[in-house]
Amino acid sequence: MTLLAAHSARRGLRRRHGNLVPIASACGLAAGAVALVAWLLWPTFEPEKSIDPTRLPVSVGGTLFNVPTRAVRIKVQRHSGPQERVDLSFLYPSLEVPEPSRHAGTDAPQQVVPPIDRIFVSLSAHHDSLAPDIRARTIYPRYLEKAATQGDDGLTMRAFRDGTPYSGEDLFMSGSPALVARCSRDAATPGTCMSERRIDGADLTFRFPRSWLAQWREVAAAMDRLTAQLRGPH
Incomplete structure (x- = not known):
């Protein structure tokens, strides 16, 4: 019984780790996409200095x-x-x-x-x-x-x-x-x-x-x- 219980526990642990991998991968891809969009939309010009109007x-x-x-x-x-x-x-x-x-x-x-x-x-x-x-x-x-x-x-x-x-x-x-x-x-x-x-x-x-x-x-x-x-x- 002890061997069977340990085997079942290892299988459950591997299953949980297997489920976490796709989730982590998806989060990483989403973060990368957000960073890419932010980099593309970030202004590349220097803002003009404020000039006192006439x-x-x-x-x-x-x-x-x-x-x-x-x-x-x-x-x-x-x-x-x-x-x-x-x-x-x-x-x-x-x-x-x-x-x-x-x-x-x-x-x-x-x-x-x-x-x-x-x-x-x-x-x-x-x-x-x-x-x-x-x-x-x-x-x-x-x-x-x-x-x-x-x-x-x-x-x-x-x-x-x-x-x-x-x-x-x-x-x-x-x-x-x-x-x-x-x-x-x-x-x-x-x-x-x-x-x-x-x-x-x-x-x-x-x-x-x-x-x-x-x-x-x-x-x-x-x-x-x-x-x-x-x-x-x-």
Whole structure:
């Protein structure tokens, strides 16, 4: 009985080994086939290096803008897609993009006096706040002096009263070409002007030196050109 049992055990072991061989062979063939397919499908080219695009499509307040990459002043804003605010700068009067400086790429706006040769533009979502043209018609007049100074070139100036939220500033307005600019007065630092306009869900805020108002028509035309360039085809 012992010999018969041992013989049966050896036969069973050989049978199990015989069954494992085809299974192992099939697994090996399958693994080889997968490896072959992966090798054939694996890309043989080197991926191109990322190149910073010349312009970035950004959406501010649901409004699409096409901004020059190197014009973006703050590093974290230098990407495409939806954004709450984008800060830009351009050379004036050429409106070319400034060359990178040692301050470029920082995560915060430059806390320095704006260069005299640059115009700054901020794109920001307005979230249904009061439109700039309505503010100029209904809010500013409450705080203005009654007297107005009419310039020979068609630009009207009215001073804001002392003790108002805009104390120390003047309002410049013209109908043709259209211009509304709120400007601080020259003091320890040169006065600066702010002019706003709304496009769909975004407000554009332009900032430039007050001294440029000596050629205000050229400044108004530059803001129109920048607005058209930033919108692009739409």
